[in-house]
Amino acid sequence: MHFDLTQEQLMIKKMIKEFADEVVAPGADERDKTKQFPKEIFAQLAELDILGLPFPEEYGGGGADTISFALVVEELSRACGSTGITYSAHISLGGAPLALFGTEQQKLTYLSRICSGESLGAFGLTEPSAGSDAGGTRTTAVREGDDWRINGSKCFITNASYAKFLALTAVTDKEQGSRGITAFIVPTDAPGFTVIDNYEKLGLHSSNTTELVLEDVVVPDENVLGKMGEGFKQFLITLDGGRIGIGAMAVGIAQAAYDRALAYARQRIAFGQSISKFQAIQFKLADIAMQIELARTMVLKAAWLKDQGRKFTKEAAMAKLYASEIAMAATHQAIQIHGGYGYMREYQVERFFRDARLLEIGEGTSEILRSVIAREVGCS
Ligand SMILES: Cc1cc2nc3c(=O)[nH]c(=O)nc-3n(C[C@H](O)[C@H](O)[C@H](O)COP(=O)(O)OP(=O)(O)OC[C@H]3O[C@@H](n4cnc5c(N)ncnc54)[C@H](O)[C@@H]3O)c2cc1C
Structure with a gap:
């Protein structure tokens, strides 16, 4: 057992991280304010051949694995939750049912247009x-x-x-x-x-x-x-895969909240010292760091199981449930660490908090996921 990404996964992660930082993050606040769809970003993702990432090359896809898909969703969501959900839904809800259940002709006609970005997936x-x-x-x-x-x-x-x-x-x-x-x-x-x-x-x-x-x-x-x-039945199978996407989104948003909170805690002075020196603040950051580590590991494990062709219903449900709940906790505490500034738009953490809330609802509410897990562990 090892936890290293492959060379290909590392390459995709590096490329998408740079893209997220340089192209996606700068306009995220403005798009949130104006409700403008990130159309340009998706045109660029199409040029980077990311829009068909996990689908077979014969339909114009990238032939990559689910782990790579999760890495892309996490990085995009870290920069902008709206971009993250658009991409996650495009692949895991739009493209996946066609790839899983489509005839050869349907894949040639429809999946190829998802991969090229001619159509977004829904x-x-x-x-x-x-x-x-x-x-x-x-x-x-x-x-x-x-x-x-x-x-x-x-x-x-x-x-x-x-x-x-x-x-x-x-x-x-x-x-x-x-x-x-x-x-x-x-x-x-x-x-x-x-x-x-x-x-x-x-x-x-x-x-x-x-x-x-x-x-x-x-x-x-x-x-x-x-x-x-x-x-x-097909859509339930599709949702199992979609939950890996929502879990990855949650990890990305939690990471963004943590990054901002840590940076702020280091530079904010109160009572003559940086607030990161107060144990109360340190423990919040330590908890968030630990929760992100665990959530990311759970998401990648579910993705890995899927890539191995193994059963992953329970793990995807657990990963989505846990990651979405810690994303709420992380964004909540990130606002707390920012004090009054956290309540203001300028500091971004309130956007992360609002964006994270959907993750406990979409693609299986937390209540439904607990029922899925209960069923999978043999309660009924
Ligand atoms: C921004 C956004 C994007 C979305 N995108 C899509 C999309 O692309 N495609 C799509 O098809 N859907 C999409 N959805 C819909 C989403 O998946 C549903 O909102 C979600 O599944 C919950 O369904 P509901 O809203 O009808 O709530 P309900 O099912 O009415 O649930 C209401 C409450 O009752 C609880 N509840 C219901 N049944 C049970 C039960 N058996 N046991 C315990 N508690 C229960 C729920 O957990 C919840 O707390 C999206 C939703 C949002 C908000």
Whole structure:
């Protein structure tokens, strides 16, 4: 057993760290304020061949592993949470279901456009009355000859305004419950398809979060993704991988908060000395450092298991749950260490705090993840 990254992983980490520091970080505060989507950054990531990183080279991907994907998400999120979630969703929610369940033709047609960056990746599972309980999907797809007619709506969908198509779930056989849900690849410019970008969010302001409305959207049978009736199962498998991305995001945001807090504690003088000399502050920083170390190790272990083709449901759930909770703790304490300045936008830690909050909710709430872990350890 060893904990070293490979040469290739180290190279990717170095490249993306420089990119994050030089290109992503400088505009992050401004984008947060103006809610401007990081479009230019994604154009540059496409040039760097990062947008298809873990997908096979035959579809234009980078052929890299999940560990490399996690390293990229962590570094981007350290600089800007919105950029981090956009990238994580693009790969692990947008591209992954196509790579995992698509036919050869679907991969050539759709996955290749994800890899090139021609389309951002998105994934439509959540509905107004079906979030954690995704089996309660109400969107329907009715067969009409060789086509399917889809009606319904989805909410909180990341990246859809910048996606040319996305995979979404619809009920094809109501009698079968969650076994009657099928996934479809739907072009976002199809007649009857509306993408609404209108949410007022707590954080991740420059990420794109949308509502989807489907009114008599017609897609051909060849757009069924995977097997009929397996959409629910496919999306649960997809979410296992997505949780590695959210875990990596949490580690990146926690690291950013820690870096700022440590630097501030060293230079802030109170009672004649730097506040980093007070044990109360030292213990906060020691705890955050330890939690980040553990969260990063858990995320990379889950990624490693996935790369080995081994089961990783439990580890991905644990990594996402732990990392998202310590990201909240780290950003909370980073504000505390900054005192009143931490409450001000200028010092950035309040952005990290707002951005981190989503991580306990998206891709499995903390409550749902505890249920997943309980099931995996044999409670039920
Ligand atoms: C910014 C953002 C981006 C998102 N991006 C996407 C995306 O790209 N694609 C997508 O499909 N979805 C996306 N989501 C949706 C997200 O995955 C859901 O919000 C999440 O799964 C929770 O569902 P819900 O909001 O319906 O809450 P609910 O499921 O209604 O949960 C409400 C509360 O009840 C608890 N609860 C529910 N069921 C149980 C249970 N069985 N046991 C214990 N507690 C329970 C929950 O933990 C939570 O605390 C996004 C959400 C946000 C906010």
